[in-house]
Amino acid sequence: MGGDLAGEGGEPVRRAAFPYGDTGPEITAADAQAVAAVVAGRQLWRYGGTKVRELETTFAALYGVGPGQVAACSSGTAAVHLAVAAVDPEPGDEIIVPPITDFGSVIPVLAQNAIPVFADVDPETYCLDPADVARRLSVRTRAIICVHLFGQPAPVVELAALARRRGVALIEDCAQAPLARVGGRLLGTFGDFGCFSMQQSKHFTAGEGGLTLAREPQAAQRMRLFADKGWPREGPVRTHLFLGMNYRLTELQAAVALPQLDRLEGIVGRRQQRAARLDALLAGLAGVAVPPTPEGSRSAYWQYGFNIDPGVLGLDAGGFARLVRAEGVPLASGYVPPLYLTPALAERRTYGGSAYPFTAPGARPQPAFGPGLCPAAETAARRLCHLAWHQNYTDADVDDIGRAVRKVATALAARAAGPA
Numbered sequence: 001m002g003g004d005l006a007g008e009g010g011e012p013v014r015r016a017a018f019p020y021g022d023t024g025p026e027i028t029a030a031d032a033q034a035v036a037a038v039v040a041g042r043q044l045w046r047y048g049g050t051k052v053r054e055l056e057t058t059f060a061a062l063y064g065v066g067p068g069q070v071a072a073c074s075s076g077t078a079a080v081h082l083a084v085a086a087v088d089p090e091p092g093d094e095i096i097v098p099p100i101t102d103f104g105s106v107i108p109v110l111a112q113n114a115i116p117v118f119a120d121v122d123p124e125t126y127c128l129d130p131a132d133v134a135r136r137l138s139v140r141t142r143a144i145i146c147v148h149l150f151g152q153p154a155p156v157v158e159l160a161a162l163a164r165r166r167g168v169a170l171i172e173d174c175a176q177a178p179l180a181r182v183g184g185r186l187l188g189t190f191g192d193f194g195c196f197s198m199q200q201s202k203h204f205t206a207g208e209g210g211l212t213l214a215r216e217p218q219a220a221q222r223m224r225l226f227a228d229k230g231w232p233r234e235g236p237v238r239t240h241l242f243l244g245m246n247y248r249l250t251e252l253q254a255a256v257a258l259p260q261l262d263r264l265e266g267i268v269g270r271r272q273q274r275a276a277r278l279d280a281l282l283a284g285l286a287g288v289a290v291p292p293t294p295e296g297s298r299s300a301y302w303q304y305g306f307n308i309d310p311g312v313l314g315l316d317a318g319g320f321a322r323l324v325r326a327e328g329v330p331l332a333s334g335y336v337p338p339l340y341l342t343p344a345l346a347e348r349r350t351y352g353g354s355a356y357p358f359t360a361p362g363a364r365p366q367p368a369f370g371p372g373l374c375p376a377a378e379t380a381a382r383r384l385c386h387l388a389w390h391q392n393y394t395d396a397d398v399d400d401i402g403r404a405v406r407k408v409a410t411a412l413a414a415r416a417a418g419p420a
């Protein structure tokens, strides 16, 4: 068909490689030195060291909670697992989860032998829709896990009210949303638990790592024990109070993460400021809809996401992203398939051939995990485009993103509309 689009033989908007991608943490020489000092001290383990404890207390201070309310652990998945384990579901109990998220939001539910019940999402943000959550609650529901996808706030006020009304826990998965806010209040403090990840691509990182914040001191104590084999170390005898894991973070990981907490506000603030520039460039573009962040709310912008309208552009998100990538901007599409369509869930590949916990005695029969379960989530494959976001994108980087998206959308919309 030929034309200006780089994907069809035209000149790309940008030829220079795009910076950062998924691997752009800001690690300074001082951070490296902090790790070297731990190595030199030869105490790499949290018991006997000071860095993991300091990370927990510093994070607690950042979130305005007591120092005992935060537990460090070895990954974001572990962070969610700490929360689920503290809820302590019976086998076959149910926990509501969103379908569009990292599998790490759902693995802990299965690991504790609870059943993940998928609720549908808002078709603009792909965060949980409280009305659909309400429809999927049952007598077996013990918790709701909400994910602040890409750093955008899920409707936590509504979800917290619903959870309270129905007597279930609210677990906020903030792996992508540190220092994000609703009504000025930090995400992770609306629910009973807030769970954070320090994996490589996140706003602050130790390569791997997690932090969980608990509202109730008792829950915090249970999380701490769960992360350490159920072992109460302060007690006089070596014992194990309940089944737990070894999810301990090392001193090395805490040493590199700790100084990043001082810079986190600046990182999120700059991401927000960079995103506002792109918002302005994409405003009013036919076939492209950027979800607005409500007044008083703040996204942490792990990724910058927007929806395209295939009806207006004549292509789905995959085709659109391909054309934008040809322009030199690494736009992705779809994020993840709805998790219930992946083999682990659709085929119930869990523990041997048992299909446990779906087959737990007394478990309620669940609908098949197949197409149609969460229709709004299933539109992500056709509509959702997203781009790894970074605080150090220059104005020129952001402008190139805006120009590439604008160029492709404008050409496609004109083509789809037909000759004038």
Ligand SMILES: Cc1ncc(COP(=O)(O)O)c(C=O)c1O
Binding pocket: 075, 076, 077, 078, 080, 101, 102, 103, 104, 105, 147, 173, 174, 175, 176, 197, 198, 199, 208, 209, 210
């Ligand atoms: C929303 C969400 N939840 C949970 C996780 C799991 O975190 P981790 O990869 O650190 O285990 C991630 C990580 O990518 C995530 O994005």
